[in-house]
Amino acid sequence: MDVVVCGGGPAGIAAAIACARQGARARLIELHGSLGGVWTTGALSWIIDSADKPGIMAEITSRLDARDARRLRASEGKNYAYDVEEMKLLLDEMCVEAGVDIRLLTRVVGAARDSENRLSVVITESKSGREAWHAKAFVDATGDGDLGALCGCGFDVGHPESGDVQPMSLMALITGLQFDQIEPYVGGSMTEPKQRLFALMDEIGVSPSYGHPTLFRIRDNLFALMANHQYGVQCDDANAITEAMIRARREVHTQVAALRTLGGVWSDMRVVATGAQIGIREGRRIHGRYEVTGEDLLRGARFEDAVCRVTMGIDVHSTDPKKTKIVEAKPHRSQPYDIPLRALIARDVDGLLMAGRCISGDFIAHSSYRVTGNAVAMGQATGVCAARAALSDRLPHEVPWCEVKKALDVINGVTGPMVKKTGGRYIKAEQADCGTNCLH
Numbered sequence: 001m002d003v004v005v006c007g008g009g010p011a012g013i014a015a016a017i018a019c020a021r022q023g024a025r026a027r028l029i030e031l032h033g034s035l036g037g038v039w040t041t042g043a044l045s046w047i048i049d050s051a052d053k054p055g056i057m058a059e060i061t062s063r064l065d066a067r068d069a070r071r072l073r074a075s076e077g078k079n080y081a082y083d084v085e086e087m088k089l090l091l092d093e094m095c096v097e098a099g100v101d102i103r104l105l106t107r108v109v110g111a112a113r114d115s116e117n118r119l120s121v122v123i124t125e126s127k128s129g130r131e132a133w134h135a136k137a138f139v140d141a142t143g144d145g146d147l148g149a150l151c152g153c154g155f156d157v158g159h160p161e162s163g164d165v166q167p168m169s170l171m172a173l174i175t176g177l178q179f180d181q182i183e184p185y186v187g188g189s190m191t192e193p194k195q196r197l198f199a200l201m202d203e204i205g206v207s208p209s210y211g212h213p214t215l216f217r218i219r220d221n222l223f224a225l226m227a228n229h230q231y232g233v234q235c236d237d238a239n240a241i242t243e244a245m246i247r248a249r250r251e252v253h254t255q256v257a258a259l260r261t262l263g264g265v266w267s268d269m270r271v272v273a274t275g276a277q278i279g280i281r282e283g284r285r286i287h288g289r290y291e292v293t294g295e296d297l298l299r300g301a302r303f304e305d306a307v308c309r310v311t312m313g314i315d316v317h318s319t320d321p322k323k324t325k326i327v328e329a330k331p332h333r334s335q336p337y338d339i340p341l342r343a344l345i346a347r348d349v350d351g352l353l354m355a356g357r358c359i360s361g362d363f364i365a366h367s368s369y370r371v372t373g374n375a376v377a378m379g380q381a382t383g384v385c386a387a388r389a390a391l392s393d394r395l396p397h398e399v400p401w402c403e404v405k406k407a408l409d410v411i412n413g414v415t416g417p418m419v420k421k422t423g424g425r426y427i428k429a430e431q432a433d434c435g436t437n438c439l440h
């Protein structure tokens with residue numbers, strides 16, 4: 001195999017598709033029974049920071065539209081809701097069309113490096129038993145950075161002083177509500193509907209553990225509800241995650257049952273499904289060749305090897321339920337900033353890239369770039385870089401940026417991009433060679 005992508009969330013599917021479309025053989029290994037990660041297994045239903053992300057993200061958006069599976073509300077800005085089941089189907093379809101070898105229901109449990117510190121094999125477990133997968137390059141898109149940790153990369157977790165992580169949340173899909181009757185309580189991007197819903201729940205004795213309970217409208221009378229916070233749970237503590245899921249599921253059902261007792265517009269409200277996996281906001285941040293920092297957000301950093309521009313602001317859900325159930329004070333206001341490819345290339349082990357929420361960044365930066373529009377753009381870039389590396393027997397960090405950029409420009413539909421050469425002369429990207437100024 002040329003490239004193995006571990007984790008089939010928003011970052012992983014984009015990595016695998018981009019890689020296969022470059023002509024490399026790509027295998028995608030996913031723990032759960034569907035692709036999409038938090039989008040599907042987590043029943044998230046709401047995409048942030050996708051509007052200025054061309055390529056695979058734009059393709060997903062337009063293909064959701066073609067299936068009537070997306071809902072954009074003028075009052076909600078550019079973020080949008082999508083139908084979770086349609087998303088599962090679409091991602092299967094896109095990966096199959098691209099020729100990705102998909103393996104579901106398979107967990108990466110081990111990894112080994114060769115004598116030259118290059119990741120050479122990942123070990124998985126599934127109904128087929130224990131298996132080993134060799135590849136020329138790997139992408140860690142597990143969200144929690146499982147692969148990076150298993151192969152010996154350094155990483156950080158949580159707050160720099162305490163190590164505390166942001167709370168987890170279990171999403172739920174809801175039916176039995178009529179949008180025109182409950183509109184004042186519905187909204188993913190607006191504060192007032194969340195305040196009204198909190199006040200209502202508080203009044204009827206089910207004050208939610210998340211101070212900004214949110215109802216997203218997916219279609220007709222199908223909604224998603226995010227109304228709980230599970231504090232102090234680390235991504236590698238299976239006991240604590242189990243307890244959090246049980247606690248969260250009980251809380252969601254208690255909230256909905258209480259709202260139903262109000263009668264009237266709430267009388268038919270039902271939970272039709274909770275996420276098969278609780279949503280994990282924060283796992284490991286694997287050390288890369290660059291670390292995206294809060295300082296980068298403050299100054300609106302620009303990088304020559306930018307794979308995407310993040311417009312989402314700082315969004316730290318409080319690590320301490322006693323302080324606030326909502327978000328921590330922002331240390332500063334962020335400016336739109338770039339994610340450089342170097343933050344997606346592992347520092348300590350060769351042959352490994354990261355995409356999505358496990359890339360190299362600090363606590364504050366992670367709270368901003370983690371949203372899914374950016375995860376897809378990062379995945380796309382790692383897929384291209386991994387493919388170029390594997391097809392030419394180089395390591396990902398040996399592939400010059402201009403080569404990755406040229407391929408990304410094609411995917412992103414940038415026609416005739418102009419790049420600045422030494423001496424201030426602008427030429428078309430496809431004419432650019434990989435000179436000494438090229439970032440590696």
Ligand SMILES: Cc1cc2nc3c(=O)[nH]c(=O)nc-3n(C[C@H](O)[C@H](O)[C@H](O)COP(=O)(O)OP(=O)(O)OC[C@H]3O[C@@H](n4cnc5c(N)ncnc54)[C@H](O)[C@@H]3O)c2cc1C
Nearest residue numbers: 007009010011031037038048108142143279280356357372
């Ligand atoms: C509660 C919650 C609410 C959020 N709200 C929003 C929102 O409204 N909009 C938005 O855009 N973003 C939101 N985010 C952020 C966003 O969902 C995540 O940061 C995003 O999913 C990151 O994508 P990813 O592909 O890196 O990770 P994930 O979506 O977590 O995908 C990782 C994938 O890897 C798989 N995996 C994990 N470990 C292994 C292993 N060992 N072996 C094999 N496979 C493995 C998982 O099953 C999963 O499919 C939210 C996150 C949470 C948790």
